[in-house]
Amino acid sequence: MPRRNPHLGETGLGPSPEARGWQAGYDAGVSSPAGAPQSPLTRDPDYMDAWAEGATAGNADGQSEGWRLCPVGEDADRPATRAQDIKPQSSGETGDTASAFGAAWSSVGSLPLRVLLHHVAPEADTFLTSQLAGSALNRALTELGGTDRLYLPVCLSPPHDLAGDPVLDAGYWHGSASESFDSARVEAELHARVRTIHFSGLVRYRSAGDHNFWDWIPLDQRDLTMP
Template sequence: MAQHNPYRPPARPGEPMPFRFSAWQSGYDAGIATPPDVPATPLVRNPDYARAWAQGAEAGNADGRREGWRWAYFDGGVRPDPGAGAGGPYGPGDSGERLPQGAHYAQSWPCVGELPLRTVLAQFAPGSDDANGLTGTLLAQVCADKGVDRLYLPVGLSSSGPDPQPTGDPLADAGHWHGAVSESFAEAGEEAFQWVTSSRIPRHVGLVRYVPAAEHHFFDLLPEGSRLPPGR
């Protein structure tokens, strides 16, 4: 089982966000995505923030070694290369998802990152996003309230670069095409496939599959046809 954030978010809307909560979560995300060593703590003025970040990084590193590493794909992270003695190789598993024809999403890459989940949350529960590191917590709660056990988002796997005129859509502003969030694998998979086949320009698409994981920003990346962009 993944370790959980020891710092609690506000119990009621409008209360101040404990900075240690977001610091720990940011450290954890970095720790589980950068094997084999614990990442260095960023230089910050607040020693309590640095301490909480370092605690999160230690926890993420320990979970990576024990349960498997995760790729910070949409945050520009390098594919994990664990090396000797760091918990074994990183690679895709069987997604368990199949369509009768057309697109294929057989591979499942374990990933971590708040960016695509902020887009999922914004679509699935408009007005819930607060950009304070609470995306995983809020999204898991919304899924529980609605009785949903997983969500899918069609995405472009290559980025065209940051939008010079941000729209407020986190993933699109980072240069990634995306479709509509759906509870249906078939609908999301077909939307991604239709987008990639509608152009003569080669495109790489996939699905972000989110399964509630408490406060963590965990998701699986299912590339269409098991194809990733060059260099990834």
């Protein structure tokens, strides 16, 4: 079972530097098969120490429970990555309508979760919760009751000349957040019906407690009839 963030808890100014640092370090560590990454240099020693603590915890979880694909690069925050060396898993979806989404990669990162968080809790301050978007989203869904699963159609081919939220500002396209796999599937397929490969698919969020965990379910472009 993934380790919990020991620093969670609201202060008068929102999540503490330790809570944000631990989660950012965990996300990096659970995506680093080569070993726990080195902590970044910051002006806040509490953040830096918690980051190193989280990276060690994440790396241990990666070794024992399986590595997750980190979408955060050195130069840009990416919603997902088309990695060739990650073994696909079953997407868990059933039925004929799911045939184009037969494989999923375990992923981690706050970028698409911040969009989903705004969908279920528009009042959430995504600036303060960027490292803790998964925790905030899990809490929001628990308070609302009902579903613990959300889908977001996303296109991984930049750039798109749209702006206004984290995914769009990073140069990618996304559709509407939905509780329905079928609705999200249709929107992803419509966006992909162009002559150039768009690498469209779905971000699938399943409640994961503290963590920024989600799955990337790729759309098989060969299943589409191009215009």
